[in-house]
């Protein structure tokens with residue numbers, strides 16, 4: 680299921696819970712349409728889009744967390760598959776885009792923090808850091824958020840980085856993928872590509 684990766688030296692991945700808008704973002708970045716949907720669990724195996732001339736692949740990973748119509752065991756298998764995919768390809772992944780739903784992310788994180796478990800989004804953010812993969816949190820669906828600065832500051836707090844969010848422009852990128860409003864994300868990704876001497880890939884962001 681996770682062994683479909685084209686053999687490219689450079690990669691950018693989209694990762695995040697189900698239904699946050701990863702495939703919508705993938706469509707906006709590639710100009711190619713991918714299955715999207717109102718229910719979580721649409722993408723069940725990675726979508727890859729590669730440009731062989733540049734040896735570059737953009738990957739939309741399946742969502743983790745609740746997926747409608749998918750058994751609990753299988754949800755765990757998908758999560759394990761994502762973790763292994765990131766570990767196996769960490770050297771080649773130039774940037775990870777962790778997509779979250781700006782409208783619900785704080786509530787979801789807080790709902791999951793009362794028990795022992797670390798919430799998925801927070802766990803994934805730290806996991807990517809452990810793997811040394813430069814990470815941008817794309818805070819999607821900002822069209823549905825009215826208290827923008829407050830939300831983004833709260834998100835920093837939950838991720839363990841110091842608010843205000845505006846000092847983290849290379850890490851926190853508010854977007855509305857559905858309308859193609861991606862400038863904050865493109866800027867952030869470019870910063871990380873530049874740090875890795877990959878300005879040649881700017882044309883994709």
Ligand SMILES: Nc1nc2c(ncn2[C@@H]2O[C@H](COP(=O)(O)OP(=O)(O)OP(=O)(O)O)[C@@H](O)[C@H]2O)c(=O)[nH]1
Nearest residue numbers: 698699700701702703715716720721722742856857
């Ligand atoms: N309001 C709003 N809705 C959005 C935005 N981006 C995506 N959506 C909607 O969110 C829903 C889920 O989008 P997908 O792109 O399928 O989400 P996904 O993360 O790929 O979901 P899985 O494949 O299930 O993991 C769809 O109904 C999209 O139209 C946005 O910027 N604003």
Ligand SMILES: [Mg+2]
Nearest residue numbers: 701702721722
């Ligand atoms: Mg999807």
